[in-house]
Amino acid sequence: MAALGGSLLRPEIVMREIWLTELVDIIGKIVNNGTKIGLVVGGGSPARESIDLVKPLISNVGALDKIGIAATRLNATIIKEVLIEAGISTCSTVPDSIEVAVSLMMDFDVVVMGGTQPGHTTDNVAIKLAVATNSSKCIIATNVSKVYDKDPRKNSDARSFDSLSLFDLQNIVGPPEHFRAGDSQVVDPIGVECAIVNKMELNILDGRKINNLKNSMEGSNFEGTIVSW
């Protein structure tokens, strides 16, 4: 199970065409070995741009969330069409609930989805899908190398972790609340709560480094933070 941060599709990612080609290659190999994959794709720049555009006009967080969800589904559509084109058994629709995704995973090797309901981010969707499919872990591919105790862009003394407990991670990200649409934390605190309740291991890594993602998917050593019970 993997959550792909939508920012991984952003133009700033150098050679994103190569990144996408390698992603397809990795997924093709994993499914050939008999493993099914659920991919949950974040909203990235379309989500941020669209939410910023209408924030002065819309104060309702749930309404802004719906715009963010539409962006996640756009990005999910991009990924699933690329996988279908590559001949990988991938569901041709983007499910809008965990229940539908779980049932589609019986028929396809790969199911790609975006957001579901207002009130959380795709991190929480990925963790819920991992739980619902009895996955061994949930990979959160983002654009930081590891989890830090504070924002490394603002604090030069920020400390990174190779491993953490789920409770340690909760202390870093805070209580399970969703105040603002498009607000970004290293992992959605609502998803962390879900991981705690279900004792779900999280692998948090920099998905821009495609080999990192590959190693984590294959169960090998990777650069990032392992968060376990």
Ligand code: UTP
């Ligand atoms: P993302 O999952 O991309 O969240 O969803 P994010 O953490 O803000 O962005 P990244 O991961 O750093 O790129 C974008 C926005 O869409 C809404 C939320 O407002 C979220 O911030 N959303 C997404 C939902 O309301 N529900 C969902 O299931 C998914």
